[in-house]
Amino acid sequence: MSNPRILILDHTPTSTQDLSTQLTAAGCSVMAHLNTWEAAAYLLGEQSVDLVLATLHFVPQINQQPCPVPVVYLSQTTEQATQMPNQPTAIDILTLPISTESLVLTLKTIIERSNLTQRLSRVEVWMQTMLANVSDGVVAIDQRGKIQWINPAAEHMTGWDYRSALQQDFNQVVVIRSSLNDQRIDVIESALRNEPVFALPFERYLHARDGHATSITEHVTPLLNNDGQNNGAIVILRDHTAQLQMEEALYYQSLHDSLTGLPNRRSFQLHLSRALEYQRHHHDYSFAIILLDIDEFKMVNDGLGYHIGDTMLTEIAQRLRRALYLPGDVVARFDGDEFAIFFDRLPDLPAAFNAAQRIRQLFEDPFMIENGQEIFCNVSIGLELITSEVPIETVMRNADLALYRAKHTGRGGIEIFDQTLYANFSTRLHNETALRLALQRQEFRLFAQPIIDFEHSHCTGFEILIRWAHPDGRLRSPGQFLDIAEETGLIIPLGWWMLEVAAEQLARWQADPMMQHMTLAINLSPRQLLHSQLLPTLKSIFERYQFPRQQLHLEITEGALLNTERAEPILNALRNFGLHLHIDDFGTGYSSLTYLHRFPLNTIKIDRSFIQAALEDQRSLAIVRTIINLAQTMQLATIAEGIETAEHIQVLRELGCQAGQGYFFSPPVPLEQAADFSLSLN
Numbered sequence: 001m002s003n004p005r006i007l008i009l010d011h012t013p014t015s016t017q018d019l020s021t022q023l024t025a026a027g028c029s030v031m032a033h034l035n036t037w038e039a040a041a042y043l044l045g046e047q048s049v050d051l052v053l054a055t056l057h058f059v060p061q062i063n064q065q066p067c068p069v070p071v072v073y074l075s076q077t078t079e080q081a082t083q084m085p086n087q088p089t090a091i092d093i094l095t096l097p098i099s100t101e102s103l104v105l106t107l108k109t110i111i112e113r114s115n116l117t118q119r120l121s122r123v124e125v126w127m128q129t130m131l132a133n134v135s136d137g138v139v140a141i142d143q144r145g146k147i148q149w150i151n152p153a154a155e156h157m158t159g160w161d162y163r164s165a166l167q168q169d170f171n172q173v174v175v176i177r178s179s180l181n182d183q184r185i186d187v188i189e190s191a192l193r194n195e196p197v198f199a200l201p202f203e204r205y206l207h208a209r210d211g212h213a214t215s216i217t218e219h220v221t222p223l224l225n226n227d228g229q230n231n232g233a234i235v236i237l238r239d240h241t242a243q244l245q246m247e248e249a250l251y252y253q254s255l256h257d258s259l260t261g262l263p264n265r266r267s268f269q270l271h272l273s274r275a276l277e278y279q280r281h282h283h284d285y286s287f288a289i290i291l292l293d294i295d296e297f298k299m300v301n302d303g304l305g306y307h308i309g310d311t312m313l314t315e316i317a318q319r320l321r322r323a324l325y326l327p328g329d330v331v332a333r334f335d336g337d338e339f340a341i342f343f344d345r346l347p348d349l350p351a352a353f354n355a356a357q358r359i360r361q362l363f364e365d366p367f368m369i370e371n372g373q374e375i376f377c378n379v380s381i382g383l384e385l386i387t388s389e390v391p392i393e394t395v396m397r398n399a400d401l402a403l404y405r406a407k408h409t410g411r412g413g414i415e416i417f418d419q420t421l422y423a424n425f426s427t428r429l430h431n432e433t434a435l436r437l438a439l440q441r442q443e444f445r446l447f448a449q450p451i452i453d454f455e456h457s458h459c460t461g462f463e464i465l466i467r468w469a470h471p472d473g474r475l476r477s478p479g480q481f482l483d484i485a486e487e488t489g490l491i492i493p494l495g496w497w498m499l500e501v502a503a504e505q506l507a508r509w510q511a512d513p514m515m516q517h518m519t520l521a522i523n524l525s526p527r528q529l530l531h532s533q534l535l536p537t538l539k540s541i542f543e544r545y546q547f548p549r550q551q552l553h554l555e556i557t558e559g560a561l562l563n564t565e566r567a568e569p570i571l572n573a574l575r576n577f578g579l580h581l582h583i584d585d586f587g588t589g590y591s592s593l594t595y596l597h598r599f600p601l602n603t604i605k606i607d608r609s610f611i612q613a614a615l616e617d618q619r620s621l622a623i624v625r626t627i628i629n630l631a632q633t634m635q636l637a638t639i640a641e642g643i644e645t646a647e648h649i650q651v652l653r654e655l656g657c658q659a660g661q662g663y664f665f666s667p668p669v670p671l672e673q674a675a676d677f678s679l680s681l682n
Contacts, residue, residue: 003027003028003029004028004029004050004051004104004107004108004111005028005029005031005047005048005049005050005051006023006028006029006030006031006049006050006051006052006053006107007030007031007032007034007040007043007044007049007051007052007053008020008023008030008032008033008034008052008053008054009034009035009037009040009052009053009054009055009058010033010034010035010054010055010057010074011035011036011055011057011058012035012055016033016053016055016074016096017033018097019053019074019096019103020033022100022103023103023104025100026100026101026103026104027104028104028107031043031047031049037058037061037062037065040052040054041065044067044068044069049069050069050070050111051069051070051071051072051107051110051111051114052067052069052070052071052072053072053074053094054071054072054073054074055073055074056073056074056075059073069114070110070111070114072092072093072094072106072107072110073092073093073094074093074094074096075093075094075095075096076095076096092106092110094106131151132151132152134151134153135153135238135239136153136236136237136238136239137150137151137153137154137156137157137158137235137236137237137238137239138150138151138153138154138234138235138236138237139151139154139165139170139173139174139234139235139237140223140232140233140234140235141170141232141233141235142231142232143230143231143232145169145170145171146167146168146169146170147165147166147167147168147169147170147173148166148167148232149166150162150165150166150173153237154174154237157206157208157214157216157237157239158173158174158175158206158208158209159208159209159210159212160173160209170235174206174235174237175206175207176204176205176206176207176216176218177204177205177207177213178204178205204216204217204218206237214239214240214241215239215240215241215244216237216238216239216240217238217240218235218236218237218238219235219236219238220233220234220235220236221233221234221236254266255267255270257332257333259310259313259314259333260313260314260316260317260333261317262317262320262321262331262332262333262339263330263331263332263333264332264333264334265332265334265335265340267332268330268332268334268340268342269392269396271330271342272289272342272392272395272396273392275287275328275342275344275386276386276389276390276392276395279386279388279389280389283388285345286345286346286347286348286385286386286387287328287342287343287344287345287346287385287386288342288343288346288351288352288355288356288383288384288385288386289340289341289342289343289383289384289386289395289396289399290340290341290343290355290356290359290381290382290383290384290399291334291338291339291340291381291382291399291400291402291403292338292339292340292341292359292379292380292381292382292403293337293338293339293379293380293403293406293407294316294337294377294378294379295377295378295379295380295407295412296377296378297309297312297336297337297377300312300375300377304369304375308369308370311369312367312369312375312377313333313337315367316339316367317331317333317339319362319363320339320341320359320362322362323341323355323358323359323362324341326343326344326345327344328342328344328345329341329342329343329344330342338403340399341355341359343355346385348385349385349416352383352385352416353383353414353416356381356383356414357414359379359381360378360379360381360412360414363376363377363378363379378412379412380403380406380407380412380413380415381403381406381413381414381415382399382400382401382402382403382404382405382406382415382417383399383402383414383415383416383417384398384399384402384416384417385416398417399417401417401425402415402416402417403415404425405425408487428484431481431484432484432488432490434470435468435481435484435485435488435490436490438468438470439490439493439494439497443468443469443470443471444466444467444468444469444494444497445466445467445468445469445475445670446464446465446466446467446498446501446502446670446671447464447465447466447467447668447669447670447671448462448463448464448465448520448668448669448670448671448673448674448677449462449463449465449661449662449666449667449668449669450462450661450665450666450674450677450678450681451463451519451521451639451659451660451661452659452660452661452665452681453658453659454649454652454653454657454658454659454660455658458681459518459677459678459681460517460518460519460659461518461519461520461521461551461553462518462519462520462521462671462674463520463521463522463555463661464498464502464520464521464522464523464671465478465668466478466482466494466498467668468480468481482525485525486525486526486527489527491525491527491528492527492528492531495524495525495527495528496537498522499522499537499538499541500541501671502520502522502552503541503542503544503545503547503552504545505520505671505674506518506520506545506547506551506552507545507546507547509547509675510546510547512675514675514678514679515675515678517551518551518674518678519550519551519552519553519580520551520552520553521553521554521555521582522552522553522554522555523554523555523556523557523584524554524555524556524560525560526557526559526560526562529556529560529567529570530560530563530566530567530570534570534574535570535573535574535577538574538577538579539577549577549578549579550578550579550580552579552580553579553580553581553582553602553603554574554579554580554581554582555582555583555584555605556571556581556582556583556584557583557584557585558583558584558585558586561583561599564598567599568598568599571599571600571601572600575600580602580603581599581600581601581602581603582601582602582603582604582605582639583596583599583601583603583604583605584605585605585607585641586604586605586606586607586627596630596634596636601636602636602637603636603637603638603639604627604630604631604636604637604638604639605638605639605640605641606624606627606628606638606639606640606641606657607641607642608641608642608662609642610623610624610627611624611640611641611642611643611648611652611660611662612642612644612648614648614651615645615647615648615651621651624640624651624652624655624657625655628655628656628657629656632656637658637659638656638657638658638659639657639658639659639660639661640652640657640659640660640661640662641660641661641662642662643660643661643662643663643664643665644662644663644664645664646664648660648662648664649664665681666681
């Protein structure tokens, strides 16, 4: 340590003058040589002093006003030092005279010991403060297992106060039991054998004096001296209740839907797994799975707001709960507006179907929303009866297939899964994959069927038809793939490609005087008609290919016009763009006259079913006559489809039909051969 700073206090300064000189010579700093305690007390408050050397004369004064630094009393004789009473402020008594070396060594030792004591005292205060404020219970015991110290948290957890707990047996104050067998757990024995004890691998409960039990984890650490001998142990008790509650809350949330409180998909599948495991050992056990989807629920969210949708979903959950009968029945919310129901112990398919019908009946009453408004909704239901052990993935897949089928065969329906449904879906999935590959590999071919003008008996144009040149070597007709393309959205890229090829062909014909007036008619699917990129795509095509716009005819089926509000502005835009619009398969829809009245059409194409029956069925002939007369009245052109005989032509000419197409004139020919065919025919 650095040179000690010493204050000498002597009522007769001459008696310690030699001591002062001795200390200074030894390198000590003598701060002052005072003869009154008052002066010394003042100096101690103003300057930093390590130690006070005082004659025995000042003992009474120092006892009345304790000194903040160590005090060493000075005695002139050994007898005087021996008669000195045991004073609490005295660290040591030196008998003068003393050698300089012994004096300095003694003073430094006393100062270092005092500093160490002060540091230990501060550490003790810090530790006491820290342990008094931690949330963990801390208990100190000796090697006999007797409590030597306990912090406030441990007092609260055990119900024992500090004074009552001191010197008590640890196991009497800290009563820990196991939830497995309710046996008392002695965590001290191992610790006193110098074996650390950490949290034990099962639930522990600390039982307080009032009987209250707290879930805890504990950590016991042996206390060892320098020789490695055991002096006791420190036991830390951690209240596990909040963590358990949080874990339970997180576990609950992981298995339940936050909006409705119903079990979620994961919870449902766990329940299903247990049922399948039970079925593996009980072959007479059967149950049913229902997946249901709210029809057009997106309209509720988009039109009324998500808060209304959430209110409806909550009400739907409450209604579905009321459909459960057995304790093993479960209703869950999967995603959005999709729910699942597990019906336990349903013996056969009729019972399962009755359960599905009960579910559907729950939606016959309206849902009340804001301002007393009522909303009705339907559900599509997929049903599966499980009577034998199958993998859970197969169960969920089959129920999904049944729901998918229910949604696509009509809203509000119930579809029961069977192997035919799976086979059809597998075939459809295979075809969809093949269709995507066909687009990538450019396996599609365009054919053209001539449209013949009856008055001049020559070809005025062609209808473009698509075929799939399948890798198996056969041409597939549109009926074998267009429905899948429409459902999957592949009809969009396929349709754009057809428009591109048609435009390129029309532009090429402009250089041929015999073909420059020919028209090409191409079908627009419902998806294409309502697609946001229809007009931009057409504008781009006409910018790249130069030909009169009226030579591109767009054929639209009545099914594409069902969404009247969306279709009408699109058709007006197409007509204003200069394109000719045909309504295809006229007479097969439900609102044909409405279409003629509302939409800006150029031509009516009479469906082949009426043409082929007109020669033998007077009713069909009357329908054809009515359609032609109606078209003439509305100044629309007519084209008859499916002409196969000369008699068809004769009847249509007599009725005033202007043009026709069919195998009587020619089957569809490859588009690149259309010009040659037209020249030979004309």
